[in-house]
Amino acid sequence: MISFRHVYKTYDTDRHALRDISFNLNSSEIIFLTGASGAGKTTLFKLLSLQEKISSGELSYKNENIMSYGLKEVANYRRGLGIVFQDFRLIPEMTIFENIAIPLKIQKLSNKEIQSKVVSVLERFNLSPYSSSYPDYISGGEKQRVAIARSIVHKPNLLIADEPTGNLDRQNAQSVMALFKELAEEGVAVMIATHDEGLIKATVYKNARHIHLENGSVASESIL
């Protein structure tokens, strides 16, 4: 589904944030991405969400070069994407319900559909009591669950989660992982950046791999 071919990314500085990255991610696969702080995990996700342009190499989605996408194609591609941001990116002026509903609103679903889909993910993440609360008035772990809920509410076919369990206790982290596995089994391609080696060890899944980044390069790649 996704293919990186000799991808380099340089920000304004002359140092490479990513260097010669090549790998494939297919549907129903889970890739864990690890690496020290500054290794380039978030940068890789920014390339995938077209927030940043690659400096050289090729990045393709379903065999199409995503860098050549026109405006409409960019929007379409992003609609099929689920993103959990490292910093959540919840909108403080919107309630938890409204935050989770954003992808559905963008895709112009009817209010009825939005209502039923949002309520069901709220229940799934034990967030129902916070439906009409605002992000500034809930805990870090709750925010993270809202961020995850928003990333999957529209049934994406590619899910990229940047440190999705950093603020969660073991029990919540495991239930999130269980959800990701479930999605992968349904055909979603999943990529998770994490510092939590324990989480990786605890994951039992047929199609899971682990890519370790060091200074922007792939230092090791293994099948779990």
Place this chain on the structure above:
Amino acid sequence: MRTLYLIFMSLSVFILTSVLLIRQNTAAVFGDHADLYTITVTLNKNISPEEMAAIVEKIKNLDTQIKSAALISPQQQLQDVQSALPSYSKGLFEDEEITYVLNPLVEVLLTAEADLSTLSLQIKSLSGVEDSSVGNVWAEKIKNLFKTLNIILNTVFILFFIILSFLITVLVRNYLIDAKDRISLFALLGAMPLQAFKNEYLSIMNRTLLAYFIGLFAASGLAYFIKNKLTSNLNFTFISERLDFLTLESLALLLSGLMLNLALSYFLSYQYILKEYYHHES
């Protein structure tokens, strides 16, 4: 902060509207339709009516700035004088003979653009013309003043339209930067650009419309007030009679300004968002 923008935007529209009002009303008082700019031509006494008509035609075709040329025969001049006199003195001019003393005249009406003295000289050189003189000596001065005023008004209009556009540009930036988090999130979740900044654009549009409304309303209110003051002062009724509120032309000009401003803010927002959040330059 945004209230401050609104105040300055309204002020700019106020000035734009006032300029239009001043321009259109000075044009009514001193402009083309003012009938202030005349040349009086004295013809030779001994020429035939056919020759007179030919001269009038010649004068009419002399310059595009000539609006009309009308022959006033001695008989007509006599009538004019008679009708201006009280009835008891009518008898003074009963004698037809007197018309032989009078020269036929041609009254030439010109636009505010015309060069009165040059045209007067040109007319004087025509055969059959005895003399030619500029009607109101002060008209020439007023005309030049009017021309200068128009140049100043046009400059002020353009200047304030630029200032207004600049204010709107800054306002657009201000809105987009404030809503950066939301807009970038919407873009990342697959919104098309307009979907991502619709709310901001609507706010900008509202502000612009409101500024136009306030500015237009204030300037018209002031004009109404001034007209009332002038009307109540008998010395100025001749001016106040000619004063008008915004003509359709001026309104159309303001409306196209508004459209231009709205289009500008839309275009700016769209370009900014494309570049920032879609990495797409078109």
